[in-house]
Amino acid sequence: xxxxxxxxxPQQARDALNxxxxxxxxxxxxxxxxxxxxxxxxxxxxxxxxxxLTVRGTRFxxxxxxxxxxxxxxxxxxxxxxxxxxxxTLDWTPAQAPVVRPRCPxx
Numbered sequence: 001x002x003x004x005x006x007x008x009x010p011q012q013a014r015d016a017l018n019x020x021x022x023x024x025x026x027x028x029x030x031x032x033x034x035x036x037x038x039x040x041x042x043x044x045x046x047x048x049x050x051x052x053l054t055v056r057g058t059r060f061x062x063x064x065x066x067x068x069x070x071x072x073x074x075x076x077x078x079x080x081x082x083x084x085x086x087x088x089t090l091d092w093t094p095a096q097a098p099v100v101r102p103r104c105p106x107x
Contacts (some may be wrong), residue, residue: 011049013062018045021055 007013027039034056041055049060072078 009014010051010062010064017053017060017062018042021045075079 002008007016021038022042025035029035030040041053044050044053048085053060
């Protein structure tokens with residue numbers, strides 16, 4: 001994890017990733033090859049809204065955490081609320097398996 005899940009929007013996470021990679025290139029890269037591997041990623045993050053980026057074999061992803069979790073009043077992960085639906089009871093027996101139908105009928 002590059003940054004904690006506290007940013008208000010994905011662009012703030014992209015900006016933090018851009019800064020991280022920039023300072024790695026500036027301060028931590030020991031060779032010119034390392035620096036040259038980091039700088040194209042920095043340049044790409046400046047004009048684009050990149051959600052996934054691989055740099056020197058490490059994959060970085062920007063994910064929207066609010067789709068998966070909610071924060072409580074103290075900033076921690078919230079517990080289920082009174083309006084949250086009860087979890088489904090899954091039954092994977094063959095009779096209950098989901099049926100996938102194609103969108104378009106076959107010719």
